[in-house]
Amino acid sequence: MFKIIKERRVKMVSKEVVKAVEEKALQLREDIVDIIGVGKVGHLGGSSSCADIVAALYFHKMKVDPKNPSDENRDRFLLSKGHAALVQYAALAEAGFFPKEELKKVKTLGAKLQGHPDMTKTPGIEANTGSLGQGLSIANGMALGLRLDGSKNKVYVIIGDGELAEGQIWEAAMASANFEIDNLVAIVDRNRLQATGAVKERFNTNPIPSKWEAFGWNVIEIDGHNVEQIIEALDKADKAKGKPTVIIAETIKGKGISFAENNVAYHNGSMTEEQYEIAKKDLEKLKA
Template sequence: MVSKDIIKSIEDKALQLRRNIADMIGVGKVGHLGGSSSCADIVAALYFYKMKHDPQNPSMAERDRFLLSKGHAALVQYAALAEAGYFPKEELKKVKTLGAKLQGHPDMTKTPGIEANTGSLGQGLSIANGMALGLKLDGGNNKVYVILGDGELAEGQIWEAAMAAANFKIDNLVAILDRNRLQATGAITDRFNTNPIPEKWAAFGWNVIAIDGHDMGQIIEALDKADEIKGKPTVIIAETVKGKCFSFAENNAAFHNGSMTEEQYSTAIKDLEKLKV
């Protein structure tokens, strides 16, 4: 069992990631607040609890790999990389500006700690499969983690990759579904209904773990359980809230990719302050 102190420290990191996200968007700049904040708890658990990685040596052979298949939510990964020390936090102020390290989607040629260019939806799981198989061939103990969006499940390539992962018994692969139930233009069920989700992944041959994606204890437990599974890949289906922790953005598709007014930005900071204990 992980101690309450460790869980609290990771929860604090998740709040800081959300503060970084809010500051990167600021007032009047368009950014993916909703989908970045929905997976902030998961990203915090990966970077500050689970993964082997070294900010001073981003290419360390023994590192675990993390892919953000829903690459439009890059702000949450940038927030984590800055907090971990991959680059100075001052870079966060330059996000999505010409020539900056931090662009709208992850770019491995510009940003330390990025494993692949992502954001063309549907491709991340295939990339993760290849990485995980390559690491197995090298005889390493590395894990590959990939976060998918639930709107992304409408892409056929996801299911081809899911079949392949089960077929090749890629047990060093963990997919995490950020199931916030909203995509850019509305509810998943109204746009392209991919339900039932757990049953589909199980039918494709995956080990399925369902959790509350904002309960840090459950997130950590699921990541640890995935280490015990042999002979098949694991998918963690994380029930989340789009815009989590920002009262005006929660379950609001308008903040999939939107801008904040001065009043909304002020509310965002106040919302986060209230959550600090």
């Protein structure tokens, strides 16, 4: 299925493609729940909120080769909000970068998969992220490097809306526009919650769309759980010339898991056995 979807990337979005990506997103959420399991702490909320976006990138849009993660002719993906690494680990495993058995070892001593992305340990990780605010700067450098090499590949970076309080994001945003980095696409996972509460109550960065526009970016606003909109936005970004593109995706923290949706306690929380079973049943219902 991975290869079939990839071959259709340049065609119009069909119902078949949308359904296939939706199924992958649901699988990523199931993997996230299983990784955390019972009694362990994990970033359930922010990993689940961007699952549809990550699924669209890995299983439809990006040119990547699981058998050759360092292929020079690849698109790059950075998870600037590195605490949500569980969703990227799930995507990499489902795509075949490493066996799914590795997901059972997340955050264990000596494992490939640690609490934040580590390019020295995990195939398919482009940079060590998680120190918030740095991902866009790294993406700028990668995109400029690709341009110098004459490459047509793209760089995609997911940023949390709480992360927008970091000044380095806006320095990088100015640089992106100044150097007209049009092979760069930033995606803001706007779930409106951060570690300790609502973004607007902790450090209000609103209005987000007009800020990016003022910084010289091509701005696209979407429902971050609507796969068709996600794919269309990524395709529109391909046509933007002379400026970088930011996709502002409205999402729900903990999407798909009833007790975790819009619940800041599951930014980084644990599940009881009862909650784990509820989460599994919630996701099973979505398959209907």
